[in-house]
Structures are given as C-alpha cells and as structure tokens.
Amino acid sequence: MADITCTHCNLTFPEEVMIAEQQNDEPLFFCCKGCQGVYHLLNSEGLDTFYDKLGDTKLQPAIQNNEDLEKFDLEGFKNKYITTHQDGLSEINLIIEGIHCSACVWLNEKVLHKTDGVIETSINYTNNKAKIIWDPEVIKLSHIIQTIRSIGYNAYPYDPKLQEERAISTRKTYYSRILVAVFGSMNVMWLAVAHYAGYFGGIQQSFKDILNVAEFVLATPVLFYSGWIFFRGAYYGYKNNIVNMDTLVASGALSAYIYSIYAMISQRGEVYFDSVVMIITFVLVGKYLEVLSKKHAVDTLDGLMGSTPTEVTTIKDGVKSLVSIENIVVGDIIELKPGEKVVIDGEVTWGQGSFDESSLTGENEPVYKKNNDTILSGSICLDSVVHYSATKDASNSMLTSIVNLLEDSITKKPRIEQLANSVSGYFSTIILIIALLTFAGWFFWVESFEQALIVGISVIVIACPCALGLATPMATLVGISVAAKRGILFKEASFLETMAQSDILALDKTGTITEGKPSVVRSDYFESFDPSLLYSLVSTSNHPISKGIKAYLESKHETLKALALEEITSIEAKGVKATYEDQKLLGGNAALIQASNLKVDTESQNALFFFTINN
Incomplete structure (x- = not known):
C-alpha cells in the first residue's frame, strides 16, 4: 500500500496503519488518536484555518500525556x-x-x-x-x-538553565554553518583571483572550465547548507504572504547561483559563484552576531538572579535551618550574617547593623538599621548579625521586581522598533519590485541578460534592510543590557527613545552619578604609626568605608603587610577592634571613640573614621 499523509501533522505513514474516516464526503487520515483528536478540536472551535496557515509544514504527532x-x-x-x-x-x-x-x-x-x-x-x-x-x-x-x-x-x-542549553545548541548550529561558509568563501576567492586575472589577461577555455567547476563545488554547500537559514525564513514568509529580509538574501543568492550554472554549462558569460558565497557569508555572520548579542543581554538578566543566594538561614523554635528562598513565607524569621545579601524583603526583629543599599539607591553611605526598620532585597548586611521577619515572599520582593522590570522592558517594543518592523516589510516588497524593474530596464537598454541580471541582484543585496530590521531591536536589547550592568534600569524600552529627545537630565540624589564607593578625601595624623596596623584592621571589615581606606592605603604605601591580628571584634554600627603584640587597635566612627572616653571633633561634611592605638 502507498504512504498516506496525516491530515493533521503532515507526516507520511503506510495506509494500513492510518485511522481513516469521512467528513463531508472527504476522506481523512490520521496517524494516531492524538492527531485525530486535535483535528476535531480545532474544527469544533472554528480554528480550522490553522491548516491553511500551516501549509506543508510537518508537525510532531500530538502525544496526549496528562500524567504529570x-x-x-x-x-x-x-x-x-x-x-x-x-x-x-x-x-x-x-x-x-x-x-x-x-x-x-x-x-x-x-x-x-x-x-x-x-x-x-x-x-x-x-x-x-x-x-x-x-x-x-x-x-x-x-x-x-x-x-x-x-x-x-x-x-x-x-528556566534560565534550560534556555542556556537551547542557546548553546543554536550557537553550535551557527558555528558549523559559518565554518562551511568561511571555508568556501576563502577558497572561492582564491580561485576568483585566477578568474579575474584571466578576464583581463586572457585564459584558455579549458582552464576556465576547471575554475568554474571548482567554484561550483565550493559554492553549493555554502548556499544550501550555510544559507539554509535564509531559505527557511523565506519559505515561512511566503506561506504567510510576507516578503522579509530572508526573501531578499535567498532570491539574490539563488538567482546568481542559477545563472552561474547556466554560464558554466553553456560556456557563455561569466560565473558569479564568488558573489553567492560572499552574500551568504556576510549576512550569516551578521545573524550570528545578533544571536550572540541577544544571548549576552539575556545573560545579564539571568546574572542578576544567579548572583543571589538560593537559600537563607531561618530560625524556628530556636532551631536554625537552611531553607530554599522559594519556600519562605511571610512571617518567617531569617538570620543575616555580615557580608550576606538580602534576598527577601522584611523587617528587623533583633539586632542592629549597617546595610549597603548602593545597588538600589546609588547612595554610597551605609544605612543604619535597627528594630522595626525595613530592609530590602538587594542590599548587603555589612557588620553584624541581624534577625528579621519576612514581609514578602521571594516572587514579590524588590530584587525579583527589578528583574521582572527588565524582562518587561525587553519585551515591550519602542515606537521606533515597531516602525522599523512595519517599514522593513513594505521595504522588502518595494526592493523586489525595483530590482525587477531595474533588470527589465537594463535588459532592454543594453540587451545583455547577464549584465541586467547582475545589476538587478546588486539592487536586492545592497538594499537588503538588515540594518533596519536587525539593528533597531538589537540596539534596544543591548542598550538595556549595558544599562543594567551599570545600575541603570529602564521600565520600558521606549524610554531609551524618549531620552534621545531630552535636553535636560535632572537627578534627585548625589549617589546617582557617583561611583557608589566612598574614598578618602583627607587624612590627619596626630602621631606617626605603622600603616600596616590600620591596613590589617580595615581588611577585616566588609564596610564600604573600610574598603575605601584600604584602597587609599594601597595607593599611598608600597610596603604594606597583612599582619596577624588577634581578638578581632566587630562592634555593631560603630567599627572594629583588635590586638597586635600588646597593642590595642580601635577603628570606627565617633561613637566608638567617645565610648572609649576620648574626645574627638565630629564636625565635618564627610563621613569620619577614627583610628587609635592604645587609646
């Protein structure tokens, strides 16, 4: 028996295994119960026009799996x-x-x-x-x-992990296609050198035939393997009555290829296999760069969540345990240690400490938090142990909201991109018409089919709206990605377009345009001391001011040593103390120094850090 095509999925199977039925005196064949059920479902819902849009595209058979x-x-x-x-x-x-x-x-x-x-x-x-x-x-x-x-x-x-596997698979496909295209292009161009030399200096027809055949052999896999992406895109565009960029690339390259075969067989005119491979290679590399740019932009979003802890320490009935952030519910008590990032919004119930909120507000000054104060996900606990009660779950916390904001900004297209998409569709159709008119005009004017064809193909290839259709969305995608890396968030991609028309930029706080990291602006010494002592003390703290002093000392002194300090104690929201060879080291704010019965001048526009040895 002959093979029969399934009415739903378009796959072919022997007639004896098909499920046959009649509908309005028209025979229907299905490869399985799944396809049969889907076909009748679509017809009953009035969605049978799907098969007109589907055309000859083959689908996977409909597998009914409801177990999970x-x-x-x-x-x-x-x-x-x-x-x-x-x-x-x-x-x-x-x-x-x-x-x-x-x-x-x-x-x-x-x-x-x-x-x-x-x-x-x-x-x-x-x-x-x-x-x-x-x-x-x-x-x-x-x-x-x-x-x-x-x-x-x-x-x-x-799931970003599954998408990573899909992206790697796509990149591998492009790798192999680009390798074939580049290999074919390089070798065809070497042969083209001989062709051009023969064109101007003369060449025997037998040698010319050998070069033509060699170029044909190299150009064929480039066009049909490397260029398959464009043929597939042009086919889907044709099925949906759309003339797209792939249509222009495929039609231009295929026209030159067919004419070159004719010229090679008839030994009349010149072949243009070199043009075929270069068209495919250059546009394919452009598409590959688009894939890479899109992947990097998505990586930025996934990286925001990937850099956050997946578990937190909870306290219940006096017992501490690690719990996945997805299982945290409102009211759970969470413990934060110095240096840990907050991943769930909440309210302090025990302890006090300084928090780095520069990633959220741009302000480099640590924020002191005490009982009943609100802490936001994305901030970092700097110097003490704090317990707080979760006021939101992971999906509604500040950090998740930021990531969702970025994802929405990428999916929402600005007006310029919507305009580019609509214009590029009309543009492609107009270019095809102009190319046909150009071909007809040159053919009747110079009466040379070869010259008219090459000029017509040139119009198609050179006017291909790749820059219009690809550069606009990619500029939006990459712009949002780069801004996110630098701490700038756009609620919608359209705001990028709006900013281009702005004359004045108003900022509401100084931290927005600074580095977000404190640095030493002045240092006063009352007595000389070994700077390695201060360097070692501030190295034990994660506080931004300690890090700023550490960077300052490294820039001023070349012979600093990391000393082995003892009895290192972090004093909540005040500073740190330690001992080294019977020397008592104390470093922190004015409150810490005043608690040691030392009088200091606290009048300053900047944050103050005091360091004492043996009081």
Whole structure:
C-alpha cells in the first residue's frame, strides 16, 4: 500500500496503519488518536484555518500525556514559577515546545484566548516564550497546560538553565554553518583571483572550465547548507504572504547561483559563484552576531538572579535551618550574617547593623538599621548579625521586581522598533519590485541578460534592510543590557527613545552619578604609626568605608603587610577592634571613640573614621 499523509501533522505513514474516516464526503487520515483528536478540536472551535496557515509544514504527532499535570498546581511549583498580582490574577512564563512557524504561534494564542479564565497570552516566536495571565478562581494552571497539550504542543516553565542549553545548541548550529561558509568563501576567492586575472589577461577555455567547476563545488554547500537559514525564513514568509529580509538574501543568492550554472554549462558569460558565497557569508555572520548579542543581554538578566543566594538561614523554635528562598513565607524569621545579601524583603526583629543599599539607591553611605526598620532585597548586611521577619515572599520582593522590570522592558517594543518592523516589510516588497524593474530596464537598454541580471541582484543585496530590521531591536536589547550592568534600569524600552529627545537630565540624589564607593578625601595624623596596623584592621571589615581606606592605603604605601591580628571584634554600627603584640587597635566612627572616653571633633561634611592605638 502507498504512504498516506496525516491530515493533521503532515507526516507520511503506510495506509494500513492510518485511522481513516469521512467528513463531508472527504476522506481523512490520521496517524494516531492524538492527531485525530486535535483535528476535531480545532474544527469544533472554528480554528480550522490553522491548516491553511500551516501549509506543508510537518508537525510532531500530538502525544496526549496528562500524567504529570498535578505538579503544576502544587504549592512549591506556585512559589517558584508563578507571580500573583495585587488583583488576584496569576502570571507565568512558559516555553512552548513544538512551535515551528508563525501558524503555531497563532494557533496557541487563539486557543488560549478562547479558554475561560485566561486573561492575556503573548508568545514570542524568536524564543518560544509565552507570557500567560489567568484568573486562578476560574481555571487552574494544570488545565491551561492540558489545553496546550491537547492541540499537539507541550509547555514547561521558563528556566534560565534550560534556555542556556537551547542557546548553546543554536550557537553550535551557527558555528558549523559559518565554518562551511568561511571555508568556501576563502577558497572561492582564491580561485576568483585566477578568474579575474584571466578576464583581463586572457585564459584558455579549458582552464576556465576547471575554475568554474571548482567554484561550483565550493559554492553549493555554502548556499544550501550555510544559507539554509535564509531559505527557511523565506519559505515561512511566503506561506504567510510576507516578503522579509530572508526573501531578499535567498532570491539574490539563488538567482546568481542559477545563472552561474547556466554560464558554466553553456560556456557563455561569466560565473558569479564568488558573489553567492560572499552574500551568504556576510549576512550569516551578521545573524550570528545578533544571536550572540541577544544571548549576552539575556545573560545579564539571568546574572542578576544567579548572583543571589538560593537559600537563607531561618530560625524556628530556636532551631536554625537552611531553607530554599522559594519556600519562605511571610512571617518567617531569617538570620543575616555580615557580608550576606538580602534576598527577601522584611523587617528587623533583633539586632542592629549597617546595610549597603548602593545597588538600589546609588547612595554610597551605609544605612543604619535597627528594630522595626525595613530592609530590602538587594542590599548587603555589612557588620553584624541581624534577625528579621519576612514581609514578602521571594516572587514579590524588590530584587525579583527589578528583574521582572527588565524582562518587561525587553519585551515591550519602542515606537521606533515597531516602525522599523512595519517599514522593513513594505521595504522588502518595494526592493523586489525595483530590482525587477531595474533588470527589465537594463535588459532592454543594453540587451545583455547577464549584465541586467547582475545589476538587478546588486539592487536586492545592497538594499537588503538588515540594518533596519536587525539593528533597531538589537540596539534596544543591548542598550538595556549595558544599562543594567551599570545600575541603570529602564521600565520600558521606549524610554531609551524618549531620552534621545531630552535636553535636560535632572537627578534627585548625589549617589546617582557617583561611583557608589566612598574614598578618602583627607587624612590627619596626630602621631606617626605603622600603616600596616590600620591596613590589617580595615581588611577585616566588609564596610564600604573600610574598603575605601584600604584602597587609599594601597595607593599611598608600597610596603604594606597583612599582619596577624588577634581578638578581632566587630562592634555593631560603630567599627572594629583588635590586638597586635600588646597593642590595642580601635577603628570606627565617633561613637566608638567617645565610648572609649576620648574626645574627638565630629564636625565635618564627610563621613569620619577614627583610628587609635592604645587609646
């Protein structure tokens, strides 16, 4: 029996294994119960136009797997992946597995929009990431996942580690394609040197034929293997009635390739295999740089969360234990040690200490926190042990809000990018029309098919709107990424565009435009001493002022030694003390020195640090 194509997934199987049925006197064949169920589901929901958009694209057979659905409703899963809004709505980022084209995106969005309880669905075709907002009072997340699976796709929560594996796979694909393209380009250009020399100085036809065949052999894998990305993009564009950048690159390179084969076989005219490989290589390298830039930008966001602890020390009934931050609930008592980063917002219940909030406010001065004061995630405990009560869970804390802010700023396109996307679509169509008119004009003017074809191809390749369509979103993506690395957060990408039209920049605090690190502006010595003593003392502290003094001493003295201090004690919110060979060292603020019955002048516009030896 002959092979039959499945009505849903377009895969072919022997007729005897197919499930056959009739609908309106039209035979239908399905490879499995899953495909049969999805087909009838789409028809019953009025979504049968999906198959018109799908065309000949092959899908994975719809596998019905509902065994693990209950895990999506577990409390631990909810705490880790789901964000709860103030209005009670829930939000999650999912990766939709099985998306092959824009028709797949259309189908998933349509089905979810028609599902009761789903408020918003948006799917990014470039990375298959879906943002879904729903009402948990109306529908459970497990039912949403089941709905996605019922139409032949699968979904799992967005995880940076899984995305890293996907990004590595994409980079490896580009590596191999670029290697083939560069190898072919280099060798074709060597052969082209001989071609050009023969063109101007004369060459026997037999030698010319050998060069033509050699260039053909090298150009073929470059065009169809390295350039497959452009042919695939052009094909999907054609199916959806869109003329895109890939259409221009593919049509220009393929036209030159076909004409070169004709010239090689007929021994009339010149071949342009060198142009074919250079077109593919240069644009492919540009696409690869786009992939790298996008990966680096995403790494910046993942790095913000990756640099934070995944566990905290909690105290319950006098027992300390390490608990994952996803399992922290409001009211839990958390212990902070000197140097630890705060990952859950809360309120101090015991102890006091200084906190570095420069990453949040830009102010380099440590902030003193005592009982009932609020501490924010992203700040760092500097000099003492503090206990505090969690007032928010991990998903609603300050640090998570910052990361979510950055992710939203990348997904929201500024007006200039929306304009570029719409213009580049019309632009590509116009360029194709101009190229055809150019070809026709040159052909009738000079009556040379070869010259007219090359001029027409030149119009297509040179006018390719890659800069328009790629540079605009990449500039937005990289701009937000670089700003985030330097402590500048944009709520939306459109603010980048707005800033370009600004004449005045107003800043509300000095810490915003400083380095965020204190430095020594003046030092007064009442008696001479070994600077290694002070250097060793401040080296035991994580306080920003101690670090500033350490950097100052390193710049002023070349022979500093790290001495082995004893009885090192950190005094909360005041300073540090230690001993070295019967010498008592004391360093800190005025309160610490005054507590030792020493009188000091405390009038200054700057932060003061005092250092004494044996009082």
